[in-house]
Amino acid sequence: MPDYKDLTSRKAVLATMARYDEMGGQAFLDAYGYGEASLYLAHHAGRTYDSKAIVGVAYGVQYPDHGPLVAGSFSGGKGHAAGHLARLGFEVAGVTLPEEHWTLDEVEPIVARFFAMFAQQDAAGYSQSEHLKLAAGEVPSRKISAISRKISNINAILLEMDLPPLGRFGNSPNAQTLLRAVVHDWITNHEEIFGAVRPGTAGHDASRRTAPPEGQALETVRGKRRAVRVDFDAVDARNRLLGRAGEAWALAQLKQELIDAGRADLAARTVWVSDVLGDGLGYDIASFTVDGSPIQVEVKTTNGGRAASFLVSANEVRTSVEAAESFVLMRIYDFAGEPRYYNLAGSLEKTCRLRPASYLAAPA
Structure with a gap:
């Protein structure tokens, strides 16, 4: 069953917003069968968007074999699609996330640091502790212990995708929606990172x-x-x-x-x-x-x-x-x-x- 919660790509949302801008708001809503929203408007780069319509159409961008979600098949409230869009790192009027929620400015450098560690983990001189110190400098608002937990969340996401995780870290499920989206989009831009898939433990017996x-x-x-x-x-x-x-x-x-x-x-x-x-x-x-x-x-x-x-x-x-x-x-x-x-x-x-x-x- 298609579910708006499976929208896990910021790239898909941004592409949908670009389509909204190109077509014009009303034409976009008419083309995809959505009504104009009076609440929960999304704001990005100085423009305003109907958040439910953006989520529904972005789903079809990420899942082209299915296509956009039908407007009547899901709710657009702050506890539903509008809230999900906010959890993907977008500003949505009327939706406030908890203070402990990691922001896009915090998540992006951690994801980049994770994959830097991933690419270097087998190289001579690789130092996990040194990478964690660098990560702490890149995200000074978070403690190293919190950064380590975020890295274990990324490992869990990779395992969901049947991709190898980063060694020496565990894998903790229940990853933040924004983290999942940034990881997925990072992989779309850097698929070469998995060009050499190796088992974590050498030897055959x-x-x-x-x-x-x-x-x-x-x-x-x-x-x-x-x-x-x-x-x-x-x-x-x-x-x-x-x-x-x-x-x-x-x-x-x-x-x-x-x-x-x-x-x-x-x-x-x-x-x-x-x-x-x-x-x-x-x-x-x-x-x-x-x-x-x-x-x-x-x-x-x-x-x-x-x-x-x-x-x-x-x-x-x-x-x-x-x-x-x-x-x-x-x-x-x-x-x-x-x-x-x-x-x-x-x-x-x-x-x-x-x-x-x-x-x-x-x-x-």
């Missing part, structure tokens, strides 16, 4: 293998996703980065297990086929059991927990059925923290509960 989770309802495995409107297909791009990083980790893990078992000869013959030949075979790695039997390994990676569900293609399911005796799905989880995995051997029709997630369509 058999102790990382766990048992598969026991049955969990598909509907409750994942929390609600919050989209980020980016200049490229964000979901697909993040999944490709995470998927390739997971496959590289799996390749090293599989080779090391064979070497530890005294089968370095088989490790040398293990091939990352999706990297060499491309996708389409229905599996990612051609490897072996310790007795020399060939196996086809499909790798699925998440930064989430062991119980997280995953997407499989029709081709992967078909391959698992046709090669049931040699097919293995290697599920890697907690990839950004301490990567572990479990294996599902055989046909996915027998080892998983499958539910259609997409359809091939053509005009009738």
Whole structure:
């Protein structure tokens, strides 16, 4: 169900305000089916806007597949859309936020500092304490302890997006709406920050293998996703980065297990086929059991927990059925923290509960 609270992009709001300015207020309201507001007017850059209409249309900018919210589908009051717009860092007449609420001028430098730390965390000479001192100088109104909590909030946001968090910090949910928006918009402008997705813990050993989770309802495995409107297909791009990083980790893990078992000869013959030949075979790695039997390994990676569900293609399911005796799905989880995995051997029709997630369509 579309919800105005899922509007998490200041860029989308600013783009909507620009459209409002270009069309003229009344033409904008008529075009999108909104009435003129008498209360809760938004103010930005010396101009005034109907806050409910801005929220409803901005939702469609962030979620173009859905489009703008219908005016009658949500409320525009200060406890609803107008308040949400204020929590996104915009001035809305009649809406006052608590004094402890972080402002845009405080949030933006913390987000920039977070990603500076993220980019440098593996470099020689990286100092977490030095970055925190710099952050305290950039936001003198907040104590270092409060800044650290904000950083842990950003980590939680990244995990929601299946992106790796900053090491040495926890992840605290219930992030401020404004913080979520600034993080999302920062990523749209700096997608290269995730150009190299690596697990947080190096090394490959058999102790990382766990048992598969026991049955969990598909509907409750994942929390609600919050989209980020980016200049490229964000979901697909993040999944490709995470998927390739997971496959590289799996390749090293599989080779090391064979070497530890005294089968370095088989490790040398293990091939990352999706990297060499491309996708389409229905599996990612051609490897072996310790007795020399060939196996086809499909790798699925998440930064989430062991119980997280995953997407499989029709081709992967078909391959698992046709090669049931040699097919293995290697599920890697907690990839950004301490990567572990479990294996599902055989046909996915027998080892998983499958539910259609997409359809091939053509005009009738």
